[in-house]
Amino acid sequence: MTPRFAGQSGTPNSVSKESDSPKTNSIRDQRERHAKRYTRHEVTAPRVADPSGRTRFTQYFTACDPAILELVPDICPICEGLGLHINRRPDGTQFAEACPYRLVQRSQRMITRAQIPRRYEHCTLDSYETGFGGAHRTLAAAHLRARKFVENYSPTDTTGTGLLLTGSIGVGKTHLAVGILQSLVAERGATGLFYDYRDLLKQVQNSYNRQVSETELEILKPVFEAEVLVLDELGASKPTDWVWDTVAHILNTRYNDRRTTIITTNYSNLPPLGGDGGQGSAVRNAVREETLGDRIGERMRSRLQEMCVVVEMHGEDFRQKVKRASFA
Numbered sequence: 001m002t003p004r005f006a007g008q009s010g011t012p013n014s015v016s017k018e019s020d021s022p023k024t025n026s027i028r029d030q031r032e033r034h035a036k037r038y039t040r041h042e043v044t045a046p047r048v049a050d051p052s053g054r055t056r057f058t059q060y061f062t063a064c065d066p067a068i069l070e071l072v073p074d075i076c077p078i079c080e081g082l083g084l085h086i087n088r089r090p091d092g093t094q095f096a097e098a099c100p101y102r103l104v105q106r107s108q109r110m111i112t113r114a115q116i117p118r119r120y121e122h123c124t125l126d127s128y129e130t131g132f133g134g135a136h137r138t139l140a141a142a143h144l145r146a147r148k149f150v151e152n153y154s155p156t157d158t159t160g161t162g163l164l165l166t167g168s169i170g171v172g173k174t175h176l177a178v179g180i181l182q183s184l185v186a187e188r189g190a191t192g193l194f195y196d197y198r199d200l201l202k203q204v205q206n207s208y209n210r211q212v213s214e215t216e217l218e219i220l221k222p223v224f225e226a227e228v229l230v231l232d233e234l235g236a237s238k239p240t241d242w243v244w245d246t247v248a249h250i251l252n253t254r255y256n257d258r259r260t261t262i263i264t265t266n267y268s269n270l271p272p273l274g275g276d277g278g279q280g281s282a283v284r285n286a287v288r289e290e291t292l293g294d295r296i297g298e299r300m301r302s303r304l305q306e307m308c309v310v311v312e313m314h315g316e317d318f319r320q321k322v323k324r325a326s327f328a
Contacts, residue, residue: 125179136315160258164308170317173264192228235295267292
């Protein structure tokens with residue numbers, strides 16, 4: 001006699017209508033297939049404690065295939081689409097917490113919305129190099145400052161204090177700024193936006209074209225409202241009264257709203273060089289290096305001292321010394 005199993009009818013070869021449903025089989029197949037893909041890519045989300053004492057997740061989404069993340073809303077092997085899963089404490093009691101794969105997907109979505117250029121998508125705090133030959137000690141200090149900034153950041157209790165990364169070309173300011181942004185999104189649940197200073201000004205200028213439907217305010221609104229703004233290459237555009245007014249509008253709005261701004265600049269954090277108006281002063285001004293005060297105006301440079309912690313970075317051009325392009 002053939003034994004009967006759950007889901008079988010009176011005849012051995014007959015299966016119940018519920019288990020024979022194409023929909024049921026399809027869901028089962030999807031779960032098995034997705035579970036294998038998660039296992040293969042080893043997507044993990046270890047728990048860490050934030051300053052408030054609550055348990056949070058650190059999402060390592062960079063090791064995850066984007067195609068996997070797109071499948072999470074359909075069938076999740078952990079929470080089965082609920083967004084929560086049951087965990088057990090050491091004392092045996094159970095509690096519900098956010099599904100780590102849902103958090104991974106949210107982080108990836110927020111990173112995409114941050115508009116980080118493809119050139120810098122790989123830039124993380126972990127990949128920032130400070131141990132190469134001839135590296136200046138200020139690079140390691142800046143890296144440590146960046147990690148501390150992420151650890152101490154709280155989206156719900158922020159004073160709006162940001163960072164001003166200064167230094168010569170090629171010392172890794174943009175890499176560090178993008179790494180901070182990615183870590184804030186992944187580890188602290190923040191949202192952010194990346195903008196190149198020159199590109200932003202060009203977009204604002206383009207809005208004055210009558211054939212462009214987008215207004216200046218519509219372009220600047222996400223810049224004003226971003227929880228964390230990375231403004232790269234501040235001072236790179238030739239200074240004019242219009243440029244200074246636009247910079248003042250952006251920085252003052254974010255300052256008043258206490259929003260976090262991370263800024264990079266190739267110019268030294270010094271005021272404009274004063275002169276006595278004589279011929280000697282004109283000569284000195286022609287040969288000296290420009291300062292951040294020269295490029296954005298002393299009033300805005302002074303404002304940045306209150307908005308941001310200044311992090312100076314020195315050293316040779318990493319792109320010239322270590323990472324030169326080649327066809328090899």
